[in-house]
Amino acid sequence: MKIPKQIQPLIEDGLVDDVVRRLMSGKEADVYIVRCGTELRCAKVYKDAVKRSFKKAVQYQEGRKVRNSRRGRAMEKGSKFGRKQQEETWQNAEVDALYLLAGTGIRVPQPYDCLNGVLLMELITDEDGEVAPRLNDILMSAEQAREDHLFMMYAIMKMLCAGIVHGDLSEFNVLVDEYGPVIIDLPQAVNAAANNNAQSMLERDVRNITRYYAQYAPELLNSQYDKEIWSLFENGELQPDTELTGYFKEDTQAADVDGVMLEIKAILDDEEARQQRLREEDD
Numbered sequence: 001m002k003i004p005k006q007i008q009p010l011i012e013d014g015l016v017d018d019v020v021r022r023l024m025s026g027k028e029a030d031v032y033i034v035r036c037g038t039e040l041r042c043a044k045v046y047k048d049a050v051k052r053s054f055k056k057a058v059q060y061q062e063g064r065k066v067r068n069s070r071r072g073r074a075m076e077k078g079s080k081f082g083r084k085q086q087e088e089t090w091q092n093a094e095v096d097a098l099y100l101l102a103g104t105g106i107r108v109p110q111p112y113d114c115l116n117g118v119l120l121m122e123l124i125t126d127e128d129g130e131v132a133p134r135l136n137d138i139l140m141s142a143e144q145a146r147e148d149h150l151f152m153m154y155a156i157m158k159m160l161c162a163g164i165v166h167g168d169l170s171e172f173n174v175l176v177d178e179y180g181p182v183i184i185d186l187p188q189a190v191n192a193a194a195n196n197n198a199q200s201m202l203e204r205d206v207r208n209i210t211r212y213y214a215q216y217a218p219e220l221l222n223s224q225y226d227k228e229i230w231s232l233f234e235n236g237e238l239q240p241d242t243e244l245t246g247y248f249k250e251d252t253q254a255a256d257v258d259g260v261m262l263e264i265k266a267i268l269d270d271e272e273a274r275q276q277r278l279r280e281e282d283d
Contacts, residue, residue: 006045006118007032015113015120016043023131028187033123033131041112044119046091046187091117094187097164104162104240106155107182127178135181135212136171145216148181152209153225153244155183156202160233161240165190165198169205171212192233199230224248 003011003019010016020033020040032043091114098111098121110122124132140148152174159166166173166189173185192198206226214220223246231248232238 004030004032004045006116007034007043009116010034010043010113010118010120013115015115016041019043026185028185034120036112036120040123042109042119042121042123044121046117046119091119091187093189094185095119097186097189100162100164101159101183101186104158106158106162107180108186109182109184124175124177124182124184126176132175132177132182134172135174135176138176140216142217145213146220148176149210149213149217149220150244152181152213153206153229153246155181156205156209156225157229157238157242157244158240159183160192160202160229161238163192165192165195165202166205167201170208174209202226202230 001019001021007016007019011018016034016036018035020035023031023033023042025031029047030045032045034041034043095111095114098108101108102110109124112120112122114120126132156166156169166183166186168185168188169183173183175182175184190198190201192202195201203226206229210220210223210225225244225246227248227250228244228246229238232242
């Protein structure tokens with residue numbers, strides 16, 4: 001097939017030998033199967049912002065650090081250079097997330113390189129060596145659904161332990177190889193501690209995955225992994241080996257508003273007294 005212009009530099013640099021075929025075209029990127037020596041890999045070619053249809057991108061960019069102050073100012077102004085830097089930040093988020101998660105043992109494609117808006121990574125295949133299907137393309141028993149759902153809950157939990165929330169997880173962003181689910185598509189991954197939307201995104205990820213598996217095991221709809229996981233994280237109790245139950249007890253104790261207001265008043269009174277002492281000392 002005709003070589004996409006974005007992949008041409010990888011061929012010239014010897015990173016890719018040939019483009020086999022286009023695997024898919026998505027809202028944020030086109031994915032190709034490429035040949036690298038004796039191996040088949042994926043080349044994810046990111047689309048320009050003007051062509052990308054990903055919604056509410058600003059929510060996902062909150063909390064992403066830009067080390068170079070000039071780049072940060074350009075991104076804020078929306079200049080041509082700034083838009084280019086914003087695109088690179090968007091793409092690097094997926095590369096960084098893949099390296100981090102792969103290094104912690106979470107099942108994601110192994111990244112190899114990222115050059116000029118093209119991410120070169122592992123091609124996930126099934127037991128026959130064919131491209132692994134997406135989760136939404138397979139059927140399963142209730143027992144398998146319960147097993148894989150639990151696996152995904154722990155994967156989401158371990159991602160959060162690594163400081164990351166996927167942010168767009170669903171049956172369309174999970175591949176299934178002979179060993180089970182593999183999480184893909186992470187350019188919108190957010191920093192759990194720095195993004196104010198992290199909790200709602202994690203809860204949505206859990207709900208999306210749970211609803212899918214509940215087609216085969218309806219009782220999964222009664223689980224509350226989203227609230228359990230986030231509560232443990234918020235309280236500093238979440239660890240990679242934490243055992244999840246799927247249950248969460250809501251705190252029904254009413255907030256002591258009067259007590260809080262009294263504490264605030266006491267702090268303000270103390271500050272006013274301190275300022276008064278400073279004024280008296282000046283006099």
